[in-house]
Amino acid sequence: MVDIAIDIRDLKYVYPDGCVALDDVSIKVLMGERVAILGPNGAGKSTLLMLISGLLKPSKGSVHVLGMSVSENSYKIRSSLGLVFQDPDDQLFCPTLWEDVTFGLLNMGLDEDEVVKRGKEALRSVGLDGYEERAPHHLSAGEKKKAAIATVLAMRPKILILDEPTANLDPKGKTELVKIINNLHKSQKITLVVATHDVDFIPLVADRAYILNKRLIAEGNLEDLFSNSDMIREAGLEPPSVTRLFELLNQSIGFNDIKSLPLTIEQALYEIKRCFLKN
């Protein structure tokens, strides 16, 4: 049981105004997995993440994190589950970055040496060492995003949940983000849950995805999901640009000598090279 990070069963969430946000959602994430929650705007992704972190209470169904029921152990769970909000300005509310990074640690009741050690470590892991005394409003959007990640990393979560992490990021910021996320996954075996509609970004940070639009529409490996482009479009999404290009190549010139449609530029390059070398 321990190796199940997140276990959601028959989850339903109704907003106070009676609007159904999520219905009949069951999700299982194993420890060390990289999972994406894909869905268009208003699909209930953020709501789902809030339910996982115990910030909202489900109307029906259950959420278990690390084998514990979220509604009963919310404080315990919060220290092992890091939620990065979509807008870093919501997450950085202290006068200095250092206070923001240590906020969670002090709430955990750690002693000072440990707080300092973990705080520094978190800033270093997102490449913001030396930014301790900086005020959040002086940071760029990319730096703010990294800072927001550092504030939850300091708590050494076993599960890292990111809500729309690429929103407002420039290409360089995105590249850095991918590097940071994957480093964490590699070095700390951190479990990743990324909610987004950025389909070009998803193949870089996840292996498996749930497609959500108030209800679960599909689940599976990214390759399988994105090769079913009709389903993807019906869900209000598009396959990644590279995948679309290969789809079109397939239809127009019969460029179909490949095992599965590539999702990233690296995969596409590999397929093209393979084709050329064969001819």
Place this chain on the structure above:
Amino acid sequence: MLSSFLKIFEEIVYNERFISLNGFIQNIDPRAKIFSFTAFIVVAILARSIATLVILIMITFFLSIASKIPLKFFIIRTSFIPLFVTVIALPLLFITPGNSIFTINPVNITIEGIHKALIFTLRVWACVNSLILFTLTTRFSSIINAMEKLKIPKIFTMMISITYRFIFLSINEAYRMALAKESRTIKGESRLKTIKSLASMISTLFIRSYERGERVYLAMIARGYKGTTRNLNKMSINGKDMIFVFIIIAICSVTLSAEYFLGVV
């Protein structure tokens, strides 16, 4: 117009240029600063003679030079508030009874009136000087820390710190909304309509702030906030800080008692 106003506002609120300089006041413990500047302001409010106020203002100039803040910058920064105050003080010239020095019926300017208006302006200037000196030389986070160390309730310090953090964000949001409205206004509109759209803008801003407040609170809870927070920062008061407090209080009490007992004008 609005954007230049915002720029000035940001400059004033978030100016950190002088904080990291190795000047005199920068090196004083924030608690000692809060204490001394409060004493300073109390004296400025109690003072009744021009001489005392001029001495107090001179002290702030001296401290600004000692803290490596260019005097010209400091005077420009502080003087615009006394300018407003002068306008407010103008009626004092005419309504104060006493020896008139300039009369065109029914307008009557009296020496006492000039004296009163001058004292009022100088008093405000002295207070503004000391406050601006304080904020120019002290990081906002250490002001908050000092307040916490001085046992000011956490709920107040937290409110102040979050207000400071989000005030500019809200102003920026208002600015973006104003721009968005401006960009869709193609012909001049009536005053009434402008006021109406301003009102709806303000209400939208209210709702947005409320929603942000909610999200910030959730972000705090997500990191284990249970209603109380601990603080890491250590501060140490040393001999230098005590001497600073002592000197400021000494100067204040000497000038004040000189004024009261000797009747210096």
